[in-house]
Amino acid sequence: MCRLIVAAVVLALLTGASAALAQGVPQATVTTYAMKIDGQHIEVLFRVADRASGRDIQNLKPADVTLSEDGAAVAGRADLHEERADNALPTRLIALDDPSGATLIKGSTPVTLTVAGATIGVVYDVSTLTNTASDKTNYIERGRMLIEALLEAGRTQAPENPEAIGLFFPLSVPAVSGQEIRPKDLAGFVQDRNAVINALRQQAPRTTKTNVFDTLAVAIGMTADEASHRGTDAYVLLVTDGGDSASVGSYDALVSAATSRGVKLLILGVGPQKRLAANAAALTTLAGRSGGAFLPNPDAGAVQNLYRSSVVPTGQSAYVVSYTTTLIDDDKPHSLVIQVSGTAAGQSDHLPIARNGMIGSQSASLPIGPALQGYAIRAVPVAIFLSLLFSGLLILIQRISDDRSKLISGGNTRR
Numbered sequence: 001m002c003r004l005i006v007a008a009v010v011l012a013l014l015t016g017a018s019a020a021l022a023q024g025v026p027q028a029t030v031t032t033y034a035m036k037i038d039g040q041h042i043e044v045l046f047r048v049a050d051r052a053s054g055r056d057i058q059n060l061k062p063a064d065v066t067l068s069e070d071g072a073a074v075a076g077r078a079d080l081h082e083e084r085a086d087n088a089l090p091t092r093l094i095a096l097d098d099p100s101g102a103t104l105i106k107g108s109t110p111v112t113l114t115v116a117g118a119t120i121g122v123v124y125d126v127s128t129l130t131n132t133a134s135d136k137t138n139y140i141e142r143g144r145m146l147i148e149a150l151l152e153a154g155r156t157q158a159p160e161n162p163e164a165i166g167l168f169f170p171l172s173v174p175a176v177s178g179q180e181i182r183p184k185d186l187a188g189f190v191q192d193r194n195a196v197i198n199a200l201r202q203q204a205p206r207t208t209k210t211n212v213f214d215t216l217a218v219a220i221g222m223t224a225d226e227a228s229h230r231g232t233d234a235y236v237l238l239v240t241d242g243g244d245s246a247s248v249g250s251y252d253a254l255v256s257a258a259t260s261r262g263v264k265l266l267i268l269g270v271g272p273q274k275r276l277a278a279n280a281a282a283l284t285t286l287a288g289r290s291g292g293a294f295l296p297n298p299d300a301g302a303v304q305n306l307y308r309s310s311v312v313p314t315g316q317s318a319y320v321v322s323y324t325t326t327l328i329d330d331d332k333p334h335s336l337v338i339q340v341s342g343t344a345a346g347q348s349d350h351l352p353i354a355r356n357g358m359i360g361s362q363s364a365s366l367p368i369g370p371a372l373q374g375y376a377i378r379a380v381p382v383a384i385f386l387s388l389l390f391s392g393l394l395i396l397i398q399r400i401s402d403d404r405s406k407l408i409s410g411g412n413t414r415r
Contacts, residue, residue: 032338033109037353052228056318083319087315090159114161114316116231119230121237123170124168125210128140128206240270255289266287280294280296
């Protein structure tokens with residue numbers, strides 16, 4: 001009982017400490033690109049990205065941005081202007097103007113904003129069991145053609161940074177030696193539609209039962225990871241007749257994985273009508289609960305309409321903040337910090353306010369930024385405290401154990 005109490009105390013302390021540390025880490029990365037000084041007027045070009053998803057944080061308001069000079073909040077009003085790339089302007093170069101008399105701090109650079117195509121995982125069940133003797137339709141071929149139709153619909157979107165597409169093929173059950181869940185020549189996500197189409201056309205069919213929904217689970221996770229890396233929305237296109245007696249997972253687990261990772265499931269039911277009718281309710285629910293859609297035996301036009309209505313590219317954005325400083329040009333070092341709150345919280349590096357200063361254009365260029373410094377300042381004392389706490393508790397547990405051993409000594413010997 002004593003050991004259980006001690007363990008509970010340790011767990012509670014660890015949970016509290018971990019929560020405290022987690023709350024102290026900013027959720028956003030604030031990256032500065034340029035600073036302009038014109039008398040007492042200062043402008044800064046910066047971007048804000050969510051650390052978890054990698055996506056730009058958009059629609060910030062002036063109230064979401066706090067400026068601090070030399071550690072003190074800047075009094076007065078600051079203007080905030082957002083620049084964004086979209087389908088109408090898929091590529092934009094944003095820079096601070098450099099009029100005569102203004103100083104553009106050394107190291108300042110423009111930023112290129114683009115529209116990024118979505119990240120799409122494609123799960124394509126190529127089992128010959130999809131076909132039936134009573135139906136002369138080649139559903140494997142039909143499924144491939146529908147996937148190609150969807151890919152073609154995206155050719156005009158985000159031409160500078162198109163969709164990243166990954167292929168997944170359910171495996172045979174029992175396992176067949178040499179089978180891979182992903183094409184050997186296309187093991188990752190690529191932005192070359194033609195390479196994806198070639199891989200689809202070269203894929204050999206499976207001749208046994210396949211683990212469609214277990215493969216879907218893998219695709220959800222890997223697509224979400226890639227989307228987070230690229231900072232885009234995530235989608236998984238599933239092409240199946242809904243038949244699967246080989247997977248070990250559940251529909252609820254798939255829904256939970258998709259919704260928690262922000263992956264929308266677009267499901268094309270491809271197979272004999274009777275079989276699709278039997279599985280339609282489950283497939284409709286699976287797609288709907290993830291925010292996606294289910295189409296039974298659609299034609300190419302319907303699939304392309306699905307793409308246009310459901311798959312959304314992601315536009316990048318940047319901000320320009322401008323304000324009037326009360327600092328005087330006294331040849332002393334001064335610094336500015338941009339703090340962001342609202343949908344996410346974070347802060348920039350310390351930006352020197354100097355006529356010939358250097359702007360920290362990338363947080364990663366510094367060995368340790370202010371946010372990480374703050375984290376370290378909080379984390380190191382906590383780590384020392386936990387280390388001492390563990391040492392003391394281990395000694396206590398050992399003493400309790402020794403006392404119990406003394407009490408039961410002389411009893412029956414284990415055989």
